[in-house]
Amino acid sequence: MSSSRLDPWVDSYAQRTNGMQASEIRALFAVASRPEVVSLAGGMPFVQALDMEMMAETVSKLLLERGAVALQYGSGQGDVFLREQILDVMAEVKVTAHPDDIIVTTGSQMALDLVTRVFCNPGDVVLVEAPSYVGALGVFRAYECDVVHVPMDDEGLNPIALAEAIARVRAEGKTVKMIYTIPSFHNPAGITQSQVRRAEILAVAKSAGILLLEDDPYGLLGFEGEPPAAIRSLDEEGVIYLGSFSKTIASGLRVGWAVAPHGVREKLVLAAESAVLCPSNYSQLTISQYLATQPWREQIKTYQELYRERRDALLESLELLMPAGTTWTKPAGGFYSWVTLPEGLDSKAMLPRAVSQLVAYVPGTGFYVNGDGHHNMRLSYCYPEPERIREGVRRLAAVIEGELGIAATFGTTVGLRKSDGHESPAPNLA
C-alpha cells in the first residue's frame, strides 16, 4: 500500500517490516463487500445461526453473577475452568491433554504468532502445504522465515514429498523449524488427510526431529461421520495443536488455544504475557458460560448442516455451470473448495472483471509465497445463502467463459496484468 503522504520514519523501521506486505487485492475487497456482490471470498462463519436471545441471556447471567471477574485482568495462560472445558471440545477429535498444557489466545492466529515467535529465527525454514493458509504465511514472513511449499495430493500433504523437502533444505545448510499443516478440511484446498496419511506425516516429522504444528479450526465441522482424529491424538511431545472457537461458536470473541508440550507451553505463556498481558476474561468467560449452560454440540450440528447445504449448492452449481477444463476439490467439511482454471487463465488477472460482474473470490496466488497459484482460486461457501452461492457461481462461470474467449483470441491471459504472487493476510481472508 503506497501513501501519498511522506513518512518521516521511513528509515527507522525494523528489518522484519520487509516481510509485512499489504495485500494488493485489499482495495478490491472493499468493493467486493458491497451487498450486490456475491462474495465467495471471505471465510466469515455464519454467526447469524446463533440464537442471539440465548447469547444475550448467557452474557447477562455472567455479568450479574461474575462480572467482577469477567471484567478484570486474568491469567496470561487463560482461565483455568475454560481450559478444562477445552478438553471436552478436543475430546471430539480424540485429543487428550492436561489443562496445564493449554494456553488460551486471542484467536488461534495469535497462537500461530506466538509459536513462530518462540521457535523461529530469521532464515529458519517452515514447511507448509502448497497451497497454505494466507494468515499463517503472513506470520511466517513477518518473522522472516524461509517458507517452503510441499505438494499435496488427494489425501493432503504428501509425506514422500515432505521427506524430500526436508532432505533438500537441510542439504542447503538450512534449519527446518516446523512443519505447518491443516489436516482437516484444509484452507484453502478443501482436502482432508486420511488417518493413514496423518500417521505417515507424523512419522516423517518425528524421524527428522521436526516440530509439527497442527492447525485445526475446522475439525468439528465435518459433514459426515465422526470428526477426524487430530494428529495430536497420536503424539504429545512432537505436535503443537491449535484450536479455535471462531468457527464453532463465534469469531468475534477472538478465542483460540494451543496445546503444547510442557516446556514449549511455558515459553508460549511468557511470549503471550509480553504480547497482550492476558487474553480477555470477558470473551473467555462468555465462552465458558456458554459451554457450561448451552447445548454446544447441538449448535455445532446446526453449523454442520448449514455448511453442508451450502457446500452442496456450490458443488452442484459448479458441476452444472463451469466450462470444461475447470476442476475443483470436493470438501467433506469446513468452508472452502479449491478451483483450478482451464489452461491459460489467470485468476488474479481475472478478479477485477469478476468483481465488475458482481462476484468475488480469492486468487490462488495469496496462498503461496512463491508466485504459484495463478491458475487457482479459493471459493468459500460458508457465508452466503445457497441461492446466492448458485447466483455467484453462475456469474463466475460467465466470467470464465469470457476469459476463455479472450484466451482463444490472444493465446493466454496470464501476465496481461501485473501479478507478483505476494499477498498478506486480511481478516476477510480468514
Next chain:
Amino acid sequence: MSSSRLDPWVDSYAQRTNGMQASEIRALFAVASRPEVVSLAGGMPFVQALDMEMMAETVSKLLLERGAVALQYGSGQGDVFLREQILDVMAEVKVTAHPDDIIVTTGSQMALDLVTRVFCNPGDVVLVEAPSYVGALGVFRAYECDVVHVPMDDEGLNPIALAEAIARVRAEGKTVKMIYTIPSFHNPAGITQSQVRRAEILAVAKSAGILLLEDDPYGLLGFEGEPPAAIRSLDEEGVIYLGSFSKTIASGLRVGWAVAPHGVREKLVLAAESAVLCPSNYSQLTISQYLATQPWREQIKTYQELYRERRDALLESLELLMPAGTTWTKPAGGFYSWVTLPEGLDSKAMLPRAVSQLVAYVPGTGFYVNGDGHHNMRLSYCYPEPERIREGVRRLAAVIEGELGIAATFGTTVGLRKSDGHESPAPNLA
C-alpha cells in the same frame, strides 16, 4: 522458571526467547493472592465500581440489535465507530486526531508489542525512565532491544539526562529507536510530568529525530483539576500515543489503542493482522455501546473519587507508620506510590518476610533492567478498600522495622538473598 520435565525442544527455540524470562517472584504472588494477604502489589482496577446491571443491559441490547456484527470478524484496524468515539475520550487530554490515525488493540500492551515489532531490530536502543513499567521492559527485551534507563526527578523524566543519554549511546555507535515515557501518574513512580517538562522532553526527542512513545493508561485518573494534556497534543508526527480502556472502563475487555503518524499506523495495522487478524468485535462493540449510551464521564469521576480516597489512606498511614528514613512519592492520580527504603534494606530480600506477615508489594528491581531498585518498592492502592490499605501499611511498617533490626545487627540485608534484578511482566503487575 525451571522445569523438572526434560524439554525435547530445548535446542530449537529462537534467539529472542533469551529475552523472555519468568518472574522469580511469580511463585510468591501465587501466595500473595490468598485473601488473608493485603496485596499492595497488583495493578488491578476496582471494576466492582461498575454497575453490573447496567453492563448486562448494555451487552444484551448490543447482542439483540447487532449480535451478528459483534460476534463476527472485524477490521484489523478496529471498529470505525469506536475509533470516532476514542477521539472524544482523547479530547480529555487535548489530543486531536483523525479516526484513521487510530488502531485498536488487544489492550495497550499489544500496542506496545506492535510498535516495538515495527521499529526495533535486535540491539536497537530504547530509552526508558528509571524506573519504568515492567510490561514495557518485557516487550523491549522480548525484541532483544538494548534498554537504557534515564533518571527521573520530581517532575518526571529529566530532559538534560535524556539528551546526555542519547549522546552517550550514539557515541557508542548504537541506534536509539524510541524514547518510552509515561507522563501522567507514572507506573511505578507515581510522578507526573509538568506541562513545561513535557515540552522539554518533546524538544529533546524532536531535535534528536527520535520517536517518542507516550503511554497514557492513567491520564484520565487524576485527583485534582483537569487531566494533564498529553505530549501528543503538542506534536503529531513525532509521537505515538497509547491509550487504554483498562483503567477507565474495564481491563477484562482488553481494549486499548495507538494513535500514530500515518505511515506508522499503516505498518501497525499490517503487524496487528499478522498477530491476531483483528481485535475482538465483541469487546469493541461492548465499549462502543457503553460509551454511546452510558454517562462514561461520570463513571470516570467515580473511579477518580474511589482511587483518591485510597491514595489518601495510603499516604496517611505511610506518614503515620513508616520508620524514619523511608520516603515515598505522593501521586496526584493513577494507582501507585514509589517507596524508597531506609539505607541498607533490600525490598526483594524482604518480600518473603512481608508475605509471611500477610502483606505484598512489588520489589523495585522489576522496574529496572540493570539490577537497580533494590531499595525501592511499588505500592498500589487501586484495589484494596481503604481500611485494608491501612492494615497493609501497618504490617509493612512492622516488617521494615524488623529488617532494620536485622540490618542494625548484621550491617545490611542487601545480598543476604539472591537477587539479580531481572523480572518479567506478569498480569498481576500490570
